Amino acid sequence: MKKGIFLPMLAIILLIIIGTLGMIFYGDILKSKNEVVGEKSAEVINFITESELNYFYIKDSARLAWCDSLVDMSSGKNIPCIYNDYPIWDIGINKNEECDPADYKRRFNAYFKDNFEKYLSRKNISFEYDLDVNNKKILPKNNVEFEKQIGKLSIQSRQNPIVNIELLDNFDDFEVLLYCIYKEGREECLKEIGAKAVFSDENAKIYEYKSIKNPCDLKDINIVFGIEKTLAS
Amino acid sequence: MKLNKKAQATAVYGLFAILLIFALLVIYWYFFVIPTANITPSKESLVAQEKLNYDILLLNYLKTPVTVNENEIFMSDLIRLYRKDASYKEKLKEESLKIFDKTMDKKYSLEIDGDKLIGELEKSEGSIISQTQIPGNENIVLELRI
Numbered sequence: 001m002k003k004g005i006f007l008p009m010l011a012i013i014l015l016i017i018i019g020t021l022g023m024i025f026y027g028d029i030l031k032s033k034n035e036v037v038g039e040k041s042a043e044v045i046n047f048i049t050e051s052e053l054n055y056f057y058i059k060d061s062a063r064l065a066w067c068d069s070l071v072d073m074s075s076g077k078n079i080p081c082i083y084n085d086y087p088i089w090d091i092g093i094n095k096n097e098e099c100d101p102a103d104y105k106r107r108f109n110a111y112f113k114d115n116f117e118k119y120l121s122r123k124n125i126s127f128e129y130d131l132d133v134n135n136k137k138i139l140p141k142n143n144v145e146f147e148k149q150i151g152k153l154s155i156q157s158r159q160n161p162i163v164n165i166e167l168l169d170n171f172d173d174f175e176v177l178l179y180c181i182y183k184e185g186r187e188e189c190l191k192e193i194g195a196k197a198v199f200s201d202e203n204a205k206i207y208e209y210k211s212i213k214n215p216c217d218l219k220d221i222n223i224v225f226g227i228e229k230t231l232a233s
Numbered sequence: 234m235k236l237n238k239k240a241q242a243t244a245v246y247g248l249f250a251i252l253l254i255f256a257l258l259v260i261y262w263y264f265f266v267i268p269t270a271n272i273t274p275s276k277e278s279l280v281a282q283e284k285l286n287y288d289i290l291l292l293n294y295l296k297t298p299v300t301v302n303e304n305e306i307f308m309s310d311l312i313r314l315y316r317k318d319a320s321y322k323e324k325l326k327e328e329s330l331k332i333f334d335k336t337m338d339k340k341y342s343l344e345i346d347g348d349k350l351i352g353e354l355e356k357s358e359g360s361i362i363s364q365t366q367i368p369g370n371e372n373i374v375l376e377l378r379i
Contacts, residue, residue: 008249010251011253012253015253023264045282046284052288053292055293056296058366063310064313119368123372218301
């Protein structure tokens with residue numbers, strides 16, 4: 001090999017190496033600049049707002065489920081003690097637990113669970129919570145997470161959505177009602193708190209206690225209940 | 234100055250090498266530097282940023298308290314009322330206009346389950362669409378077009 005060819009060959013080899021490296025390196029920079037600054041950041045921003053809207057959906061569903069549960073409570077949905085379309089509160093000695101008025105919080109919880117899950121399932125949202133009926137709060141057991149895969153990047157949004165349901169004082173109303181029902185001289189007490197007998201036959205006596213406003217649809221919810229005739233007075 | 238043959242060959246090869254380096258620089262410039270000038274990576278970010286603003290506006294709209302028949306409820310409740318009872322349409326329009334007219338400086342429209350409630354844009358118009366759902370008997374779809 002001629003000595004003079006050494007320099008050009010070295011130059012060519014160097015050029016090929018530098019060119020190849022440059023192409024790989026710069027190609028990656030171009031790609032990442034385009035994707036990260038443009039497309040990916042746009043997708044990340046969109047994901048964040050989507051998550052916020054989903055957290056709102058959870059809170060809104062909780063309010064709506066609460067309202068639905070109030071209606072279910074007043075109609076005695078799914079309980080076995082209905083007489084002439086009125087829920088009968090069983091306070092007898094061999095009482096049916098399902099119809100025990102003192103058990104209203106457990107029943108409300110069950111209604112709420114059904115209604116809340118109905119709404120959440122429409123968006124495949126999984127949310128574990130405790131319902132604090134007295135303080136009208138829904139306390140999450142874990143963070144609610146939403147996840148999205150953007151190319152190789154996996155992003156997560158995490159929140160602990162405590163829901164305050166500042167709606168009705170109906171549970172205080174229930175407590176007053178229960179006080180009267182279990183009190184001696186029940187009839188007098190019920191009269192005092194404004195519960196009116198609206199129906200009576202040989203089996204049961206039906207009272208209408210008060211009407212509360214459903215804050216979700218602005219309709220009246222009547223707290224109506226019946227007591228077996230033998231126990232009514 | 235007269236070079237000998239060996240020196241002449243070295244000079245020719247050297248010149249060839251320099252030309253090759255120059256050629257590579259030109260190729261490098263053409264393929265790797267010029268294309269970067271045409272990239273506008275910020276454009277999509279700006280659109281996303283604008284969409285973010287409208288998504289937040291839509292979210293705040295749904296959370297806004299409103300008085301209906303002396304009861305304080307939220308706009309999301311009023312939308313549900315309207316879906317059950319069309320007589321709430323005027324109230325919903327009035328309250329929605331109060332919120333959007335204060336904040337929007339572009340043409341827009343608000344659609345509920347595909348029906349235009351307020352705004353100047355026709356259906357299918359608009360370059361940015363902010364969309365969400367609220368729970369109801371069936372989920373209710375809201376679309377803000379800008």
